[in-house]
Amino acid sequence: MLFPSTIAGSLPKPSWLAEPNKLWPQWRLQGDDLIQGKLDATLLAVKLQEDAGIDIVGDGEMSRQHFVHGFLEFVDGIDFAHKVEMGIRADRYKAMVPVVRGNLMLKGRVHREEARHARAHTKRQLKITLPGPMTISDTIADAHYGDKVKMAMAFADLLNKEARALQADGVDVIQFDEPAFNVFMDEVPGWGIEALHRAIDGLACLTAVHICYGYGIKANIDWKNALGSEWMQYEKIFPALAKSRIGQVSLECINSRVPLKLLSLLDGKDVLIGVIDVATDAVETPERVAQVIGEVMKFVPKQRIVACTNCGMAPMRRDIAEAKLIALGAGAKLAREKYA
Numbered sequence: 054m055l056f057p058s059t060i061a062g063s064l065p066k067p068s069w070l071a072e073p074n075k076l077w078p079q080w081r082l083q084g085d086d087l088i089q090g091k092l093d094a095t096l097l098a099v100k101l102q103e104d105a106g107i108d109i110v111g112d113g114e115m116s117r118q119h120f121v122h123g124f125l126e127f128v129d130g131i132d133f134a135h136k137v138e139m140g141i142r143a144d145r146y147k148a149m150v151p152v153v154r155g156n157l158m159l160k161g162r163v164h165r166e167e168a169r170h171a172r173a174h175t176k177r178q179l180k181i182t183l184p185g186p187m188t189i190s191d192t193i194a195d196a197h198y199g200d201k202v203k204m205a206m207a208f209a210d211l212l213n214k215e216a217r218a219l220q221a222d223g224v225d226v227i228q229f230d231e232p233a234f235n236v237f238m239d240e241v242p243g244w245g246i247e248a249l250h251r252a253i254d255g256l257a258c259l260t261a262v263h264i265c266y267g268y269g270i271k272a273n274i275d276w277k278n279a280l281g282s283e284w285m286q287y288e289k290i291f292p293a294l295a296k297s298r299i300g301q302v303s304l305e306c307i308n309s310r311v312p313l314k315l316l317s318l319l320d321g322k323d324v325l326i327g328v329i330d331v332a333t334d335a336v337e338t339p340e341r342v343a344q345v346i347g348e349v350m351k352f353v354p355k356q357r358i359v360a361c362t363n364c365g366m367a368p369m370r371r372d373i374a375e376a377k378l379i380a381l382g383a384g385a386k387l388a389r390e391k392y393a
């Protein structure tokens with residue numbers, strides 16, 4: 054099928070589960086209620102995607118507070134009690150981050166419950182996302198390994214363990230989120246890709262990497278405004294991604310200043326093109342979605358195009374995110390009719 058649709062990862066959480074409109078919300082349930090609430094919200098996320106005509110559905114990331122820390126919570130060797138301030142994404146903004154103080158080990162399974170719950174309730178292809186090793190290493194302080202690359206490889210091994218288990222749970226696509234890839238461009242062709250390869254080692258399911266210019270938070274908007282009219286950062290990393298063993302690359306397209314011609318550098322990969330802008334509440338029309346797909350077809354073979362959101366929708370209003378899901382499904386369908 055041409056132009057299957059999917060989402061980058063997160064959807065807004067229901068307000069009975071967590072504080073709305075926040076990137077880092079507090080849970081509103083506790084204990085067993087929280088465990089059950091996460092599963093109920095997962096089911097709701099899957100149903101909303103199915104009804105919107107999304108072909109490859111996700112868990113909406115209902116069970117994690119944040120896309121990086123949802124994983125770190127399950128890792129031993131990290132001190133969350135004594136956070137330190139660190140410049141994130143090459144000092145674009147400061148954040149209080151936990152500190153690695155010992156050998157990193159998984160405490161157990163990370164996303165088993167939600168993955169199995171989603172798997173049990175949908176016949177569609179299922180995607181689960183994990184943070185990428187480079188992005189994790191840029192979101193945590195190191196007081197143990199003494200070397201960022203060594204620490205990233207240790208995280209890659211843990212990610213691989215969870216990814217293999219997710220595959221066994223029946224997950225069809227495992228995606229690694231690497232927004233740090235367009236910050237440390239020079240390091241991507243070297244250890245960035247190597248760490249990803251370690252994370253996908255032995256996987257037979259589809260693998261994907263999501264890269265992007267970040268959520269619509271102020272620090273990111275200011276940074277993007279400083280990048281000029283054409284964003285060429287990806288020019289440095291696409292050839293390395295094209296040569297990698299990763300199957301799919303997800304990135305923003307609609308309302309982006311990334312020149313679409315750069316997409317031709319991803320030769321041989323499925324490209325998850327963002328046709329839904331997560332930085333604006335204006336809901337796209339199906340016609341606009343189909344138009345973006347048409348523009349991308351000049352640079353990516355149509356059999357390799359997957360319609361997607363630019364990034365996660367976690368901080369958005371629920372009604373808007375739901376309307377955007379419907380536009381995504383309808384836009385992909387319209388493009389199928391137009392460009393078959």
Ligand code: ZN
Nearest residue numbers: 265267364365
């Ligand atoms: Zn993103």
